[in-house]
Amino acid sequence: MDSVFDELYKKYHQDVFQFLFYMVKNKELAEDLVQEVYIRVLKSYERFEGKSSEKTWLFSIARNVAIDSFCKQKGWKQKIIEKFDWSTQQVKDELPLPEEIAVQREEIQMIYRCLDLCTIDQRLVIIMRYIHELTITETADSLGWTESKVKTTQHRALKVLKNHMEHFKAKEGMDNEGIKVER
Amino acid sequence: MxxxxxxxxxxxxxxxxxxKIKDNRDPREIYQNIEIKMGKQKKRTWILPAAAVAAALLLLFILAPNLMNWQESADKHVEIQSDQTQSSEQITSDNNSISEAKDEESDPEPLAREEDPQEDHAQLSGDPEKESNDDISMKSVSSEISPTAVYEEDLAGKEFLTYAIPDKEAQNIVPVSVLVDDDPDRSKFALFEDTMSKLTEDAWGLEEYYPLKANLTHDQENNILTVDVPVDHPYSMSSTAELLLEKVLANIMNNLDIEKIDLRTEGKVGIEFSHxxxxxxxxxxxxxxxxxxxxxxxNGADSTPFLVPIREELNSVKDALKAMKQNRTENNLQASIPDDIDFEIEEIKDSKLIIRFNNESEIIDNASTLHAIEAILLTAKDFDFDTVKLENADVDKIGKFDLTEELKVPVAANKRDLPN
Known part of the structure; x- marks a missing residue:
């Protein structure tokens, strides 16, 4: 096996895979995309100048791969669905939760679902900053943004999450203990 | 709360x-997948372009002789036509109306006959429909050089609706106008909203943009438009998408005379844009x-062009017309006045513009000249002129324009037909 591949696999594979998974929320797709990341990396490994760390470089490639896959999806799937069937749009949220998430407590499941409601940029920042615990500098590096853009996007993303979490909570509260909410 | x-x-x-989410596959398996894919991609990188080049060369080889012939004959045709015009003018210089009638008869009709035997019949028998038929035959013959804009005379019983549509590269916003039947019971906004879904942007070579993925409500009293987008709206996918939406909304405001636009997301005030x-x-x-x-x-250089406006700070209409001779490669736009056409300009009382072509300029009756004249008229319109008079052209008539008269500026640019 290729030595570069071997090294990258050992150091970063699960990280990159997890990142892609949380971006696309689909294991099979994430498996395909992680391969795409390796292809791009192996093609351009000689051009890696060590300006940024290997880790942020990989994340930046993974991010491009994820965004490209969104564009592709938007390209044909969405267009066709939207053209022919308006009702299918609501069904999207009903995707079954993956096993790993389904066994977690309710709040985790909720936040997992709320991630969908962020924009792509916001989701990138949330996943990098809090799930992967990258620093602001590393995140800025991976995304090719300024640090202040990372901070504002992060702030907005948390706000969006907060709003939707409360929204969810309120809905559930109504179902279980309607009187309490009334007060 | x-x-x-x-x-x-x-x-x-x-x-x-x-x-933590783990990829449970064996690294060997992953590496194998990658190797297979990389191998494929390597091959693809040169095979496809090579095949395309070969196909293009073959096509060129087949078409080249035909194209050359076609151009020659077209040139000849134009020469003959202008010769005829001149000679007939010399002979009957004292009687303009006759020479004009002769012109009309001498070229378009024989062609019309070939095209449609029914028309032939109508003309020979000279029945009362002759005039209207004549019009149709003129149109069908000059379909190649029909004007692209909307003019006052197009508006009988019709309402025109202008849509700002991005081109495929998202570099330009093209104002496209369509004509719909006027309905006194319905507001212009209602017509605008209904017609949105009938546009065939793709067939016109533009980006599929309408209908907008938003609910539009128009408050006629206060003249406020409410744009309500779904949560997963596509308008904040990128900064380009946001910019395009902004330009399109600005155009809608302008065209429908709307004073203010309120933004909503599924009924709630405001839209969160990612940028x-x-x-x-x-x-x-x-x-x-x-x-x-x-x-x-x-759609390629042989197709009918779109006339696309660019906003520019200029001192006078003279500078504007000069600027129109330059290509705008940064926007992928072509000059709308050929470089070899020169002219002098005279403005009269703000509302009338006189353009006198120099003797070297070749102003003949063909599609590109017609479109250039339309570009001049549209630009003149934006400088608040009502009419334009073109002088010292080599012919008296270009397409539908009678150059002996003052030309009225168009109502709107880029008329396109809706599918029935």
Whole structure:
């Protein structure tokens, strides 16, 4: 096996895979995309100048791969669905939760679902900053943004999450203990 | 309302507890997949372009002789035509009306006959429908050089609706106008909204943009438009998408005379854009300068161009017409006045523009000259002229334009037909 591949696999594979998974929320797709990341990396490994760390470089490639896959999806799937069937749009949220998430407590499941409601940029920042615990500098590096853009996007993303979490909570509260909410 | 229950720290804590997701495949398996894919891609990188080049060369080889012949014959045709015009003018210089009638009879009709035997019959028998038929035959013959804009005479019983449509590269916003039957019971906005779904942007070579993925409601009393987008709206996918939406909304405001646009997301005030941030209403930037028109050929150089306006700060209509001779490669737009046409300009009382062509300029009756004249008229319109008089052209008539008369500026640019 290729030595570069071997090294990258050992150091970063699960990280990159997890990142892609949380971006696309689909294991099979994430498996395909992680391969795409390796292809791009192996093609351009000689051009890696060590300006940024290997880790942020990989994340930046993974991010491009994820965004490209969104564009592709938007390209044909969405267009066709939207053209022919308006009702299918609501069904999207009903995707079954993956096993790993389904066994977690309710709040985790909720936040997992709320991630969908962020924009792509916001989701990138949330996943990098809090799930992967990258620093602001590393995140800025991976995304090719300024640090202040990372901070504002992060702030907005948390706000969006907060709003939707409360929204969810309120809905559930109504179902279980309607009187309490009334007060 | 309830107070905020989640603090930033709690959320961060929760996010850090998200489960680790593992890829359970064997690294060997992954590496094999990659190798297979890379091998494929390598091959593809040169085979496809090579095949395309070969196909293009073959096509060129087959078509080249035909193309050359076609051009020659077209040139000849034009020469003959202009010769005829001149000679007939010399002979009957004292009687303009006769020579004009002769012109009309001498070229378009024989062609019309070949095209449609029914027309032939109508003309020979000279029945009362002759005149209207004549019009149709003129149109069908000159379909190749029909004008692209909407003119006053197109508006009988019709309402025109202008849509700002981005081109495929998202570089330009093209104002396209369609004509619909006027309905006194319905507001122009209602017609605008209904017609949105009938546009065939793709067939016109533009980006599929309408109908907008939003609910539009028009408050006629206060003249406010409400744009309500779904949560997963596509308008904040990128900063380009946001910019396009902004330009399109500004155009809608302008065309429908709307004073203010309120933004909503599924009924709630405001739209969260990923780059501009949160906005509650849309206020267009104050634009200065004039609109000058260039050609856009999304369907190849032989097709009918779109006339695309660019806003530019210019001192006078003279500078504007000069600027229109330059290609705008940064926007993928072509010059709308050929470089070899020169002219002098005279403005009369703000509302009338006189353009006198120099003797070297070749002004003949063909499609490109017609489109250039339309570009001049549209630009003149933006400089608040009502009419334009073209002088010292080599012919008296170009397409539908009678150059002996003052030409009225168009109502709107880029008329396109809706599918029935």
């Amino acid at each position: 309830k107070e905020s229950k989640w603090s930033d720290e709690q959320l961060q804590e929760l996010l850090s507890q998200m489960p 501009y941030g949160y906005r509650e209403e849309f206020i267009p930037e104050n634009s200065t300068g004039n609109l000058i028109y260039y050609f856009l050929y999304p």
